[in-house]
Amino acid sequence: MAALSLVAVVAGMLLQEAGVADAQTLRAGYYDQTCRAAESIVFDEVQKAWNADRSIPASLIRLHFHDCFVNGCDGSVLLEASDGQAEKNAMPNLSLRGYEVIDRAKARLEAACKETVSCADILAYAARDSVRVMTGGYVYAVPGGRLDGTVSRATMTGDLPPPTQRNVDQLAQYFTRKGLSLDDMVVLSGAHTLGVVHCGTFSYRLTNDADKGMDAAFRNDLRRQCNNNPNNVVALDAGSPYGFDISYYGSVLSNRTVIESDAALNPPKTVARVRQLQANPSLFTDSFAAAMVRMGNLRGCNPGKVRVNCRRIRT
The missing domain is CATH 1.10.520.10 (Peroxidase; domain 1)
Incomplete structure (x- = not known):
């Protein structure tokens, strides 16, 4: 190896x-x-x-x-x-x-x-x-x-998919090129109910004129947490950073998302599905499981083999 x-x-x-x-x-x-x-x-x-x-x-x-x-x-x-x-x-x-x-x-x-x-x-x-x-x-x-x-x-x-993409149609192309759907994109984005992100990834959104769609109080809270330090981290879902739940979709609907690719889910094309998921926890978990299986079926052209060490190819 x-x-x-x-x-x-x-x-x-x-x-x-x-x-x-x-x-x-x-x-x-x-x-x-x-x-x-x-x-x-x-x-x-x-x-x-x-x-x-x-x-x-x-x-x-x-x-x-x-x-x-x-x-x-x-x-x-x-x-x-x-x-x-x-x-x-x-x-x-x-x-x-x-x-x-x-x-x-x-x-x-x-x-x-x-x-x-x-x-x-x-x-x-x-x-x-x-x-x-x-x-x-x-x-x-x-x-x-x-x-x-x-x-x-x-x-x-x-x-x-880049976290800086705000246009829902352009963001969806990253998924449809893989054979996944717009709905898969909305559901898989729900993984952001967990995790954190470095302030340097989204600091451009924290100026007054950069993103008029963001909730003003939320922007001020992000400024406080980041404190002008790009290495600081904040939760992607402030409502429940360690809970796998529908809080994330509530953040989307209230314009309290940290990165632009999450804010991209609020336009008319996707907001109805966001509301559905936000209102029904079991619908979210079932939909997420199904979308994860579809994503897990993505294949490449590489014939492959079973590695003995995950960091090394077999020689």
């Missing part, structure tokens, strides 16, 4: 350009016969991480999202490159966290079922289990059978 080399990168890109498709078949209970403890091991590691750090579920959900939106859900965001230019080194990914949770789960799974459970599947299960620990037990079936990609380049991250 070695850090991702430029030779491997080039070879992987050639496979992509040739349109080589993988033969993955995703299904629930994928490891029932080959590694029965797979999902329970991942859940145990997520729960232990959550017990130590209440912010980790948001990080694991985000890690899965950033993986899937770049060449499909293939665990490529976990890879390290010999030249320091893997996906995780790209600007949108520099604040990603949770890698060590995946590493710990992988180490246990290698001891229990050698070379069987892919890092991409571990990441998908960990995202699901992040919802499970935050809701006190809400669980949904996540199909398994993903293979681990062998290509990871910082230059490939242009498909990630």
Whole structure:
């Protein structure tokens, strides 16, 4: 095993350009016969991480999202490159966290079922289990059978939706290009009921004339929390930063969102769905689970394999 080399990168890109498709078949209970403890091991590691750090579920959900939106859900965001230019080194990914949770789960799974459970599947299960620990037990079936990609380049991250995008139509294109819908965008944005963001990401919104749509009292509160320090962090959902709930959608409706891509959900095209989700907690959790499964089915062209170490390709 070695850090991702430029030779491997080039070879992987050639496979992509040739349109080589993988033969993955995703299904629930994928490891029932080959590694029965797979999902329970991942859940145990997520729960232990959550017990130590209440912010980790948001990080694991985000890690899965950033993986899937770049060449499909293939665990490529976990890879390290010999030249320091893997996906995780790209600007949108520099604040990603949770890698060590995946590493710990992988180490246990290698001891229990050698070379069987892919890092991409571990990441998908960990995202699901992040919802499970935050809701006190809400669980949904996540199909398994993903293979681990062998290509990871910082230059490939242009498909990630930017937090500075306010136009709902342009924002939706990032999702529809992946085969996801406008509704998937609204529902998956609900993940921002968890997590924090650095003030430097949205400080441009805090001047009086920059964003007349933001609630004035909320803007003043953000100014106080940021205190002109771009490294300070604030909760994406001030209503319940550690609760997986509908508070986020209430923030959208009241113009109290921190980043512009969340404010983008308030126009007529999406606001009716936002109101639906804000009024019905079970509708939100069920819709979120279904959208996460659809996102988790995104594929790339990389044929892939099961890695032994999630940070290294197999040589």
